[in-house]
Amino acid sequence: xxxxxxxxxxxxxxxxxxxxxxxxxxxxxxPGMLGVARFIIPPASAVAEEIVFMFARENLLYHTAVxxxxxxxxFVLGAALGAAIGYAxxxxxxAEFALSPYILALQIAPKVAFAPLFVMWFGFNLMPKIxxxxxxxxxxxxxxxxxxxxxxxxxxxxxxxxxxxxxxxxFWKIEVPASMPxxxxxxxxxxxxxxxxxxxxxxxxxxxxxxxxxxFGQGQANTPMVFGVIxxxxxxxxxxxxxxxxxxxxxxxYMPKRDFGAR
Amino acid sequence: xxxVRLEFRNVTRRFAPTRRSEGVTAIExxxxxxxxxxxVSLIGPSGCGKSTLLNLSAGLDGPSVGEVFVxxxxxxxxxxxVAFMLQKDLLLPWRTIRENVEFGLEIxxxxxxxxxxxxLGQLKICHxxxxxxxxxxxxxxxxxxxxALARTMATDPSVVLMDEPFSxxxxxxxxxxxxDMAQTLSRLGxxxxxxxxxxxxxxxxxxxxxxxxxxxxxxxEEIAIDLPDxxxxxxxxxxxxxxxxxRRLTELxxxxxxxx
Numbered sequence: 001x002x003x004x005x006x007x008x009x010x011x012x013x014x015x016x017x018x019x020x021x022x023x024x025x026x027x028x029x030x031p032g033m034l035g036v037a038r039f040i041i042p043p044a045s046a047v048a049e050e051i052v053f054m055f056a057r058e059n060l061l062y063h064t065a066v067x068x069x070x071x072x073x074x075f076v077l078g079a080a081l082g083a084a085i086g087y088a089x090x091x092x093x094x095a096e097f098a099l100s101p102y103i104l105a106l107q108i109a110p111k112v113a114f115a116p117l118f119v120m121w122f123g124f125n126l127m128p129k130i131x132x133x134x135x136x137x138x139x140x141x142x143x144x145x146x147x148x149x150x151x152x153x154x155x156x157x158x159x160x161x162x163x164x165x166x167x168x169x170x171f172w173k174i175e176v177p178a179s180m181p182x183x184x185x186x187x188x189x190x191x192x193x194x195x196x197x198x199x200x201x202x203x204x205x206x207x208x209x210x211x212x213x214x215x216f217g218q219g220q221a222n223t224p225m226v227f228g229v230i231x232x233x234x235x236x237x238x239x240x241x242x243x244x245x246x247x248x249x250x251x252x253x254y255m256p257k258r259d260f261g262a263r
Numbered sequence: 264x265x266x267v268r269l270e271f272r273n274v275t276r277r278f279a280p281t282r283r284s285e286g287v288t289a290i291e292x293x294x295x296x297x298x299x300x301x302x303v304s305l306i307g308p309s310g311c312g313k314s315t316l317l318n319l320s321a322g323l324d325g326p327s328v329g330e331v332f333v334x335x336x337x338x339x340x341x342x343x344x345v346a347f348m349l350q351k352d353l354l355l356p357w358r359t360i361r362e363n364v365e366f367g368l369e370i371x372x373x374x375x376x377x378x379x380x381x382x383l384g385q386l387k388i389c390h391x392x393x394x395x396x397x398x399x400x401x402x403x404x405x406x407x408x409x410x411a412l413a414r415t416m417a418t419d420p421s422v423v424l425m426d427e428p429f430s431x432x433x434x435x436x437x438x439x440x441x442x443d444m445a446q447t448l449s450r451l452g453x454x455x456x457x458x459x460x461x462x463x464x465x466x467x468x469x470x471x472x473x474x475x476x477x478x479x480x481x482x483x484e485e486i487a488i489d490l491p492d493x494x495x496x497x498x499x500x501x502x503x504x505x506x507x508x509x510r511r512l513t514e515l516x517x518x519x520x521x522x523x
Contacts, residue, residue, distance in 0.1 A: 162321045163367040177357045254398045
């Protein structure tokens, strides 16, 4: 399996890189050739120039750091809360039954719509955007954990019971490890959602963060700046996602190896 | 006469009707006594309550009427005298084979060094030495079931309950594992209640075969298998004396099917 993966891997990597080069080249020259104005689609070089310029003049590093920090805090809080509530509901069917209509309602409500409310409550600081990220991260994590614990084979639990395991032992030795794959599937989704939550929070109010730069760029009709910020945001999302993938590979080391990108 | 290890006294188990299903009587008036070192097979049509019997023995479920005793003590909940093994190996995928075998010992708070020693010993008996640090997914179905057997034996239960442990294996692996299990049971002097669909397996492995009727399950016949080589099912299978037993069991099961 690993042999075929490396044999296939080489051309796949080359093709992948080629696609990247073609994309950047098309971005650079195609709009000009088709007569699209530079302020609609600025060429790749202009965006790169703008990013360098933003580092020097617009304090891009600072804004990126603020957004990254908010993403990280929101992600950790939302994931911790989602996992905790997910496990709590999973071990207590009564609690789940009683709370499920409200959880469903909150899950259906578009989380980003809370952003203006949080700004009104907490003002123009980090709090509103962290809260939006927390809220948006919470649900996929909770739903995945709850579902995973529910789906554990009854016989597996019975095996533990037959060995005289206590409820706590069943939880830590069977339910928690058995739900890890689903938890990480939830965290992967959550990592990208956390960025969305923070951006919306920053767009709605505030004077720091990449979301603010996005709005600022829009106000100036500075298309290269908007493109540049989108690239930075994508990078943050990518780092968050890869962090989850790395943690997952460590925690789920016992799983059969998958090819990269199989999920 | 040897001590009775597992005993059912006139046990009935009814399941109350729920919104989804009507109430059923899974087993009715079942009395069984399995003596020390005896291997008793239980055969019967599907849905005859065999698994209910197993759950009652393991203390995972309680009888509606009657009593279950293990080692002379009434079963009121899960207890350390009993261990079970199912068709599914139920190995925990995040634990190595050795850690899986140690699972029951860990819950019984056996110290780590001792656990390790017992687990490695059991793995050796089950011909899995060298695989202790593998994860379940790295092993074949037959090897995984061997590991499950090692885990079952590791807690040194006085009664071993088996629910079709070999039915998911291919024919050849099945023969080898039956032989290994038969040898392990007789070497360790274990008492075993063995649930199976496979008549030949029942005759090859047991001292006695109990035949159950369709639901509600009752014991309709008890057949003592008066053959040598209980620890060598392959030898036993090849003896022509097996045939009359198989014929008798086939007849009985047809009766059990027809008799509703």
